[in-house]
Amino acid sequence: MNNNRTIILPAEELPISMEVDVLVVGGGPTGIAAAMASSRNGANTLLVEQRGFLGGMGTVSLVPAFCPYTDHEKPVIRGIGLELLDRMKSNCSIEYQQLYNKQLDWVPIDAEVLKRIYDDAVLESGAKVLYHSFVGQLIMNEESSEIEGIVVLNKSGRSIIRCKYVIDATGDADLAAMAGVPFQKGGENGELQPGTMCYTMANVSYSRFQQYLRQSGDTPQIHQAVQKAQADGNLPDGRESVSGLAWIADYLVSVNFGHIFGVDGTQAEDLTRAAIEGRKLVERQVQFFRNYVPGFEYAHVVATGEQIGIRETRRIVGDYVLVQEDFMEMRTFEDDIARNSYFIDIHMARSDAKMHIHHLPPGKSHGVPYRCLLPIGINNMWVAGRAASSDRVVQGSLRVMPNCFAMGQAAGMAAAIAAETGAHTRQVDIRQLQRSLVMQGAWLGETYEGEVKKDGGLNRN
Ligand SMILES: Cc1cc2nc3c(=O)[nH]c(=O)nc-3n(C[C@H](O)[C@H](O)[C@H](O)COP(=O)(O)OP(=O)(O)OC[C@H]3O[C@@H](n4cnc5c(N)ncnc54)[C@H](O)[C@@H]3O)c2cc1C
Structure with missing residues (x-):
């Protein structure tokens, strides 16, 4: 010792x-x-x-x-x-x-x-x-x-x-x-880009979502939905838009949305906290999608990342x-x-x-x-x-x-x-x-x- x-x-x-x-x-x-x-x-x-x-x-x-x-x-x-x-x-x-x-x-x-x-x-x-x-x-x-x-x-x-x-x-x-x-x-002050817990949802509808976007001109529509959910206290403040919806099939979409701050991806303790906080945030986001975004009424999470996504170490x-x-x-x-x-x-x-x-x-x-x-x-x-x-x-x-x-x-x-x-x-x-x-x-x-x-x-x- x-x-x-x-x-x-x-x-x-x-x-x-x-x-x-x-x-x-x-x-x-x-x-x-x-x-x-x-x-x-x-x-x-x-x-x-x-x-x-x-x-x-x-x-x-x-x-x-x-x-x-x-x-x-x-x-x-x-x-x-x-x-x-x-x-x-x-x-x-x-x-x-x-x-x-x-x-x-x-x-x-x-x-x-x-x-x-x-x-x-x-x-x-x-x-x-x-x-x-x-x-x-x-x-x-x-x-x-x-x-x-x-x-x-x-x-x-x-x-x-x-x-x-x-x-x-x-x-x-x-x-x-x-x-x-x-x-x-x-x-300079040790600040790091935040991590994001990405995930995949099934039971969604690309065609219904597209129809919703067409109604009032593409991304601003979802932007408004995020802001409304934030104002209603149903999403945390911070990122004001869903930055990535990647449609794999009409019924299947992967999502890159929101941030977990203060995560150093070279520290096991930080990765652990971020995994737990990240999955919690995903749960809130899914409720947001279901309640605010047409095409996602019956959305179901099939997978979250095995590890929080790390942008910078x-x-x-x-x-x-x-x-x-x-x-x-x-x-x-x-x-x-x-x-x-x-x-x-x-x-x-x-x-x-x-x-x-x-x-x-x-x-x-x-x-x-x-x-x-x-x-x-x-x-x-x-x-x-x-x-x-x-x-x-x-x-x-x-x-x-x-x-x-x-x-x-x-x-x-x-x-x-x-x-x-x-x-x-x-x-x-x-x-x-x-x-x-x-x-x-x-x-x-x-x-x-x-x-x-x-x-x-x-x-x-
Ligand atoms: C939330 C988020 C969104 C992003 N969005 C995009 C996007 O839309 N498009 C895009 O192109 N890029 C995007 N990026 C960036 C991109 O995904 C990464 O920067 C890129 O994957 C880095 O590649 P890499 O091979 O350097 O490292 P990684 O992809 O991190 O791969 C490193 C590998 O090494 C393994 N490894 C690490 N340490 C050890 C060890 N000690 N022993 C054994 N194995 C080890 C890991 O398990 C991992 O498989 C995003 C990143 C994040 C976090």
Whole structure:
């Protein structure tokens, strides 16, 4: 016992349960694309996920729709992200396909279909998957600044998975934090975007709801219903509109509505309180829908998120920090590995504050440099997705699922290139990485596309 607050455990000998070249931790959109790209390009790859399925926020927390893949003129997110979107659509009901087959922006998520698609897609890529396994510790070689392996905890006990490279796709930069990488969390005063408990309701009627919207001009109608319920004391103050209703079928809708404030998604106690408060709020919201919104009179909740949806936790400090001016000036970088055109979408940290929203003009985007995936001080780790290196404003845009697919694909591709030669992350040939990404469907802007077409993509440096 040490000062009554900690206990020193005896040293423990653990079995090595697996050895791989590329270890991806976290099976959200980032980890899925990373594992697929790494494995498709020849690296022996394992994806470890704490849940029993893939998808991250889109399936764990029932976030109801994919943010836009386009800049309103053309798809910006392509490659693996677009491939998975198409696969989900073609496996949904005929009714769903009639509604959304041509759509690339705000496509509703059928979570159960998506879980199956992700299982198949990752396994078909050749990557191995280990579910129900939490990564809580890593083994670091201080001399080489490399991660040598991680400790997983699951029903088989504790064991070590050794690896040559790690991709941290936990969304919270869990591994980077364990490795001592500097990070920032939230705003200057530690404020964080709120969480939301998303859910799916059955026994609703899309056609009746549409009829109601038509009566007085689209969203304002539901906006008025929310305000009336707030005035009647039947909904809490704060968010004045239902931000996301994603219709999966005429009788089935997923909902992103309302906020739970003051939740740090890296703290188990906060996640616990948010889960309890979130489900309570959902109950109130369902009563609101039933009593105030035509088409929802008999609404029935079939599922709430297994975990409260988390928009923001850690952002690593990488070799480059993508900042607001880069976004506003739509900068392009020599080492771009993706483009982003999604708007800045920062939800307020308090119920009396305002959302921060800023759109780029149609057809415009900015670059995401490779250096944003490289955590300071580590030579064999990439951090991609929600926790990539950016300031808070840019994170409010970069964090969405299509972007996470793009960053994940780039990290996975870089890992495969590194594994082939034994290079560390900063020795990866950027031109080779960019060419390979474009050859495999990613879009890095007109400049790179033109260059790759010119040399037929054969010049791999
Ligand atoms: C309420 C809400 C609404 C949103 N709306 C939209 C929207 O409409 N459209 C959109 O595109 N995006 C939306 N987003 C953003 C988007 O869903 C997330 O930012 C995105 O999913 C992040 O992807 P990721 O792969 O980085 O992390 P996640 O999706 O969070 O995935 C991380 C995965 O890692 C696993 N994991 C974490 N830590 C460990 C560990 N230590 N060991 C093992 N496994 C671990 C988790 O279980 C999870 O599966 C929304 C987010 C929220 C919260």
